[in-house]
Amino acid sequence: MRTLLASIAIGRDPTTDYSPAGAGALEDVHADFALTFTPPASGKVLIVVRVMCYTTTASREGYIGLREGAATITGSRVWMTQGSGSARAYREVWLGPFTGLSGSKTWKLAFESDAAGECFITSDADGESNVPVQMEAWGL
Amino acid sequence: MPVRGAVTRGKSRPAAVASPLIGEQIYNPASIETKTVTDTAGADADATNLAVSFTAPASGHVYVVLNGVAFVGSAGIHLSWNLREDSSDVFPYCRIFEGGTSPLRQTLRKHVTGISAGAHTYKLGLKPSTSAGASVRMGGDVGPFSMLVFAVGGAAGLILLGYTEYNPDPATQFSVSGSAPAVDINANLNVACTIPNSGKALVHFDAYATNRPAFTTRQSTSDLYTPHAMQLVDLPQRVNHARVLTGLTPGATTLKPGWFRASGALDALIDCGTGFGPASFSVWEHEA
Numbered sequence: 172m173r174t175l176l177a178s179i180a181i182g183r184d185p186t187t188d189y190s191p192a193g194a195g196a197l198e199d200v201h202a203d204f205a206l207t208f209t210p211p212a213s214g215k216v217l218i219v220v221r222v223m224c225y226t227t228t229a230s231r232e233g234y235i236g237l238r239e240g241a242a243t244i245t246g247s248r249v250w251m252t253q254g255s256g257s258a259r260a261y262r263e264v265w266l267g268p269f270t271g272l273s274g275s276k277t278w279k280l281a282f283e284s285d286a287a288g289e290c291f292i293t294s295d296a297d298g299e300s301n302v303p304v305q306m307e308a309w310g311l
Numbered sequence: 312m313p314v315r316g317a318v319t320r321g322k323s324r325p326a327a328v329a330s331p332l333i334g335e336q337i338y339n340p341a342s343i344e345t346k347t348v349t350d351t352a353g354a355d356a357d358a359t360n361l362a363v364s365f366t367a368p369a370s371g372h373v374y375v376v377l378n379g380v381a382f383v384g385s386a387g388i389h390l391s392w393n394l395r396e397d398s399s400d401v402f403p404y405c406r407i408f409e410g411g412t413s414p415l416r417q418t419l420r421k422h423v424t425g426i427s428a429g430a431h432t433y434k435l436g437l438k439p440s441t442s443a444g445a446s447v448r449m450g451g452d453v454g455p456f457s458m459l460v461f462a463v464g465g466a467a468g469l470i471l472l473g474y475t476e477y478n479p480d481p482a483t484q485f486s487v488s489g490s491a492p493a494v495d496i497n498a499n500l501n502v503a504c505t506i507p508n509s510g511k512a513l514v515h516f517d518a519y520a521t522n523r524p525a526f527t528t529r530q531s532t533s534d535l536y537t538p539h540a541m542q543l544v545d546l547p548q549r550v551n552h553a554r555v556l557t558g559l560t561p562g563a564t565t566l567k568p569g570w571f572r573a574s575g576a577l578d579a580l581i582d583c584g585t586g587f588g589p590a591s592f593s594v595w596e597h598e599a
Contacts, residue, residue, distance in 0.1 A: 172331065172461065172513060173470060173598060175513070178555045180555065182537075213329075213330065215330065219553075223540070229413075246339070249453070250416065250453040263553070267337075300525070300573045302540050303539060
């Protein structure tokens with residue numbers, strides 16, 4: 172949290188709920204939800220993601236991760252949410268630190284559900300319920 | 312091809328020098344593990360694997376981030392986290408959430424000051440409100456439980472412009488019933504600081520909140536950005552607000568957290584102090 176390599180804070184108007192088209196695999200959420208950065212000489216980077224995610228069915232589970240192209244960044248896929256209602260809250264997750272990095276990177280936010288159409292990431296820019304998707308890349 | 316990652320298993324290690332990150336434990340076993348504490352006085356979750364080692368910076372001040380999945384043994388009880396060194400609490404337990412038995416990913420961000428010189432190992436402490444127990448879960452599909460220790464100050468440490476932790480005894484409660492515009496939360500959370508010439512800062516606001524607050528950062532009577540809704544349910548839980556700020560006017564100022572009720576019929580609440588842990592507001596400089 173000293174050397175900020177890249178960050179986004181994006182809310183949509185009107186409210187948009189993103190859901191994976193399929194089940195059981197990470198999919199890109201939206202082209203705008205991505206960080207492009209150049210790692211520091213140490214090759215070490217920490218990613219912080221804050222999103223509001225939720226499910227519409229109590230037994231469903233949602234995961235987030237990071238993808239570069241079509242490849243999942245090793246160690247980035249984490250469980251985020253289960254159950255309706257109680258999970259509809261902003262969640263912060265610290266991913267990494269990732270090491271051995273070099274060259275320009277574009278890492279995209281990805282989301283996975285165990286059932287298509289039942290897990291969501293919300294982005295909203297309405298004045299009463301502004302819910303940005305936030306991503307930060309910190310050099311270490 | 313997958314990018315080389317950072318998954319580690321086993322004992323924590325000090326991070327490389329010349330980085331603000333001076334300790335890290337990213338515990339991510341191959342199969343899901345659950346660590347449960349039923350002692351209502353609190354206890355170590357796993358003194359071996361959920362422990363982070365570091366060498367104290369010269370400032371004696373670190374910023375700790377704990378991130379992982381938590382749940383409780385029965386509906387309606389609450390769960391608290393802290394850090395423990397040997398058999399002592401590094402700081403009092405901070406309430407994380409209260410509610411149903413569905414797991415939730417949670418974060419605790421905490422300043423620790425007055426650390427003596429030398430090596431330290433901090434262990435995750437769990438405290439349930441009843442003997443039904445409180446747990447954390449990690450590994451396998453769940454992903455890691457992360458314990459990160461950042462140095463504050465010094466040539467490589469985080470650059471702290473100002474912070475406050477309001478932790479009264481007995482605990483107190485703040486409430487807000489109105490929607491926009493935002494209002495100040497409480498003067499005890501104001502931070503006097505000097506914005507650097509870069510005009511850049513990062514703010515963190517952490518509190519135990521109930522119902523549906525939306526948070527912003529205020530300067531005098533202005534919101535620096537549209538408040539962020541933190542949750543659209545009425546669950547009591549610790550919330551972690553943050554915003555990267557640019558284009559601030561350099562010089563001395565006071566920044567303060569502000570809020571309104573994002574939605575719903577119930578007042579948005581913050582509980583802080585004994586039994587809940589502090590509400591804290593931190594202003595950091597960031598280089599970019």
